[in-house]
Amino acid sequence: MSDETVVRMAEIEIDPVYLEAYQRLLAEEIEISVNIEEGVLALNAVAIKGYPEKIRILEVYASRAAYEAHLQTPHFLKYKAGTVGMVTSLNLIDVEPLMMHSKP
Amino acid sequence: MSDETVVRMAEIEIDPVYLEAYQRLLAEEIEISVNIEEGVLALNAVAIKGYPEKIRILEVYASRAAYEAHLQTPHFLKYKAGTVGMVTSLNLIDVEPLMMHSKP
Numbered sequence: 001m002s003d004e005t006v007v008r009m010a011e012i013e014i015d016p017v018y019l020e021a022y023q024r025l026l027a028e029e030i031e032i033s034v035n036i037e038e039g040v041l042a043l044n045a046v047a048i049k050g051y052p053e054k055i056r057i058l059e060v061y062a063s064r065a066a067y068e069a070h071l072q073t074p075h076f077l078k079y080k081a082g083t084v085g086m087v088t089s090l091n092l093i094d095v096e097p098l099m100m101h102s103k104p
Numbered sequence: 105m106s107d108e109t110v111v112r113m114a115e116i117e118i119d120p121v122y123l124e125a126y127q128r129l130l131a132e133e134i135e136i137s138v139n140i141e142e143g144v145l146a147l148n149a150v151a152i153k154g155y156p157e158k159i160r161i162l163e164v165y166a167s168r169a170a171y172e173a174h175l176q177t178p179h180f181l182k183y184k185a186g187t188v189g190m191v192t193s194l195n196l197i198d199v200e201p202l203m204m205h206s207k208p
Contacts, residue, residue, distance in 0.1 A: 095150035
């Protein structure tokens, strides 16, 4: 992981009425982003147990430029436009990677 | 990722006096765990920007048994014993994986 790496944590709350639709849009956006964008290294989305509407996403980008490019992709814009009425709370937290280690 | 996968988020706050020592112990524990324990799939530790003492770790285990085994390893016990006086707050949040996708 280089010094350039950009890591962010998103804390998102979803209107329960739209939870299934939101999950579908999020899963599609994550799959496409990691598969086709070279600079999107990982997108790990989880929900707090017992509170499926409370979502946390750990996002890892190769660089600031990769992150900015991601925001302009058709799949991200589709997700953003499609979910705007579903999200009741969004908290974006910039974080510094300390030690990120996964099985290859 | 199987249905058995156990994912957890730890929210940890460190006494700033011990921050460097804590980071060293954490980095060592993460490296050894992911390298030698088959069932420890990923440990991703980050700190909130501007608040290096506020740490978040996303932990991914292959199963409940793998998680329980991890808690008994010498390297985890060393980390736990070595950091007990450094941690001022520890909040363990059980989460459900929604979509976890990383570059291979």
